[in-house]
Amino acid sequence: MIEMHEVYKKYPNGVSAINGIEVRINQGEFVYVVGPSGAGKSTFIKMMYREEVPTTGTITLNGVNVAKLKNNKVPQFRRQLGVVFQDFKLLPTLTVYENVAFALEVIEAQPKYIKKRVMEVLDLVNLKHKARMLPTELSGGEQQRVSIARSIVNSPKVVIADEPTGNLDPDTSWEIMKIFEEINNRGTTVVMATHNKEIVNTLKHRVIAIEGGKIARDEQRGDYGYES
Amino acid sequence: MPVMNKEVTTVMKVRTLGRHARESFKSISRNGWMTFASVSAVTITLILVGVFVVIMMNLNRVAETIEEDVQIRVHIDVAATEQDQNALKATIEKMPEVGSVKFSSKEDELNNLVKSMGEEGKAFKLFEQDNPLNDVFIVKTKNPTDTMKAADQIKKLNFVSKVNYGEGKVEKLFKFIKASRNVGIVLIVGLFFTAIFLISNTIKITIIARRREIKIMRLVGATNGFIRWPFLLEGLWLGVLGSLLPIILLSIAYYRAYDYIGPKLQGTFIRVLPFDPFMYQVSGILLLMGALIGVWGSVMSVRKFLKV
Numbered sequence: 001m002i003e004m005h006e007v008y009k010k011y012p013n014g015v016s017a018i019n020g021i022e023v024r025i026n027q028g029e030f031v032y033v034v035g036p037s038g039a040g041k042s043t044f045i046k047m048m049y050r051e052e053v054p055t056t057g058t059i060t061l062n063g064v065n066v067a068k069l070k071n072n073k074v075p076q077f078r079r080q081l082g083v084v085f086q087d088f089k090l091l092p093t094l095t096v097y098e099n100v101a102f103a104l105e106v107i108e109a110q111p112k113y114i115k116k117r118v119m120e121v122l123d124l125v126n127l128k129h130k131a132r133m134l135p136t137e138l139s140g141g142e143q144q145r146v147s148i149a150r151s152i153v154n155s156p157k158v159v160i161a162d163e164p165t166g167n168l169d170p171d172t173s174w175e176i177m178k179i180f181e182e183i184n185n186r187g188t189t190v191v192m193a194t195h196n197k198e199i200v201n202t203l204k205h206r207v208i209a210i211e212g213g214k215i216a217r218d219e220q221r222g223d224y225g226y227e228s
Numbered sequence: 229m230p231v232m233n234k235e236v237t238t239v240m241k242v243r244t245l246g247r248h249a250r251e252s253f254k255s256i257s258r259n260g261w262m263t264f265a266s267v268s269a270v271t272i273t274l275i276l277v278g279v280f281v282v283i284m285m286n287l288n289r290v291a292e293t294i295e296e297d298v299q300i301r302v303h304i305d306v307a308a309t310e311q312d313q314n315a316l317k318a319t320i321e322k323m324p325e326v327g328s329v330k331f332s333s334k335e336d337e338l339n340n341l342v343k344s345m346g347e348e349g350k351a352f353k354l355f356e357q358d359n360p361l362n363d364v365f366i367v368k369t370k371n372p373t374d375t376m377k378a379a380d381q382i383k384k385l386n387f388v389s390k391v392n393y394g395e396g397k398v399e400k401l402f403k404f405i406k407a408s409r410n411v412g413i414v415l416i417v418g419l420f421f422t423a424i425f426l427i428s429n430t431i432k433i434t435i436i437a438r439r440r441e442i443k444i445m446r447l448v449g450a451t452n453g454f455i456r457w458p459f460l461l462e463g464l465w466l467g468v469l470g471s472l473l474p475i476i477l478l479s480i481a482y483y484r485a486y487d488y489i490g491p492k493l494q495g496t497f498i499r500v501l502p503f504d505p506f507m508y509q510v511s512g513i514l515l516l517m518g519a520l521i522g523v524w525g526s527v528m529s530v531r532k533f534l535k536v
Contacts, residue, residue: 079449103448
């Protein structure tokens with residue numbers, strides 16, 4: 001469960017990105033975060049995985065108050081969630097398998113378990129046969145699937161995705177969305193910032209629209225609501 | 229079962245260390261030219277430091293032998309009776325600076341003189357019947373630097389005809405040794421920090437090249453310690469690698485130099501330090517310095533990148 005209470009974020013340069021947000025996302029929900037560029041979407045997402053810290057207010061994720069989290073507790077916290085980015089953030093010198101295994105090596109999991117678990121998630125994203133390839137040998141969609149595999153290899157309760165289809169063509173975007181649906185069907189909460197009108201309007205889920213740092217709209221099975 | 233859990237974590241730690249070591253080696257070979265640059269920086273620094281340490285330690289050794297050799301020769305007036313001599317000895321021994329007082333009769337003095345001259349000295353044997361030398365007290369001070377002060381005081385005592393301690397030369401030597409010691413320490417410290425700066429810069433470049441990797445590691449929940457280890461080990465290897473060439477070069481050079489200079493110094497009071505154990509100690513120092521420079525350099529540059 002994710003809860004934000006009276007959250008404000010003002011950057012050191014004086015920009016107020018978030019101006020009082022109150023929201024509650026239950027375990028197992030699928031939420032789109034939409035809104036115009038510069039409306040605070042990115043900050044909203046970044047505060048969830050504690051890339052940014054709110055100026056005031058509380059953010060609770062899996063029972064942890066993210067706003068008050070000490071620096072040395074951040075690694076432990078991040079292991080409980082998966083993050084997916086628009087630019088994939090894969091390591092170019094590592095193979096597909098190694099990129100995914102990386103997230104488990106970091107938490108010092110047993111080698112046997114790593115092997116089993118990595119193959120499991122690569123199977124889920126349909127990339128088992130490309131495990132030994134380098135990211136540069138893959139298409140954009142395939143790279144994003146590797147990055148999704150890495151985000152769920154820790155079996156997190158929450159997956160946060162920041163424009164995961166932003167760099168992909170429509171067909172590939174649908175493939176990616178299918179994987180997110182699958183992840184969500186297994187009980188994982190998915191919070192996804194997106195600009196993809198077609199996807200939001202077709203694959204109906206809760207929509208949170210952010211404008212001027214505030215929640216302008218919060219609808220179950222909502223529409224994208226903007227001209228793309 | 230807490231005991232078993234503990235065992236498991238220990239095993240994992242060892243495995244993780246293995247992973248860090250592998251990562252650090254990979255990085256060293258991947259950054260070929262950067263590795264070369266930082267290893268050469270350490271090498272050059274340590275060669276300079278090494279040469280300096282060798283010279284300074286030997287100079288110190290020479291100084292020590294000379295210091296040990298500094299003694300005050302108190303020539304006793306011929307008129308002094310045995311009683312006077314004993315009184316004089318007692319007075320000198322009571323002086324706070326004085327460590328030991330040894331009596332050397334004029335016969336001993338003549339013998340020493342004859343011995344020190346070798347073959348030609350035999351001519352002096354003629355004087356055995358009518359010895360022109362004085363009885364002498366050989367005075368050693370507790371601290372060699374007090375020599376002058378003690379000599380001045382002894383000079384004023386009764387039944388002292390002459391006081392000898394190599395005036396002027398001793399003072400100059402002490403001054404020279406003190407000055408060169410200080411210059412040496414300043415230079416070594418300066419070089420040390422230069423090398424740390426060079427290494428930390430090299431590792432900084434490695435880290436900038438791997439900033440993405442570090443960011444991703446942080447995103448998937450790697451602790452700072454986990455991220456830091458490979459860089460730390462990399463710095464350690466760079467430092468150790470950089471110390472190898474200086475150790476080999478200096479050892480060969482010292483071995484040759486010792487072979488060459490050693491025999492020439494025989495017969496003089498100057499002694500240089502023998503290869504064993506001196507060069508092993510210097511090698512140890514260089515290795516340790518290399519390791520320290522490497523680790524310190526990497527710690528300094530990693531720290532900046534790990535602020536959450």
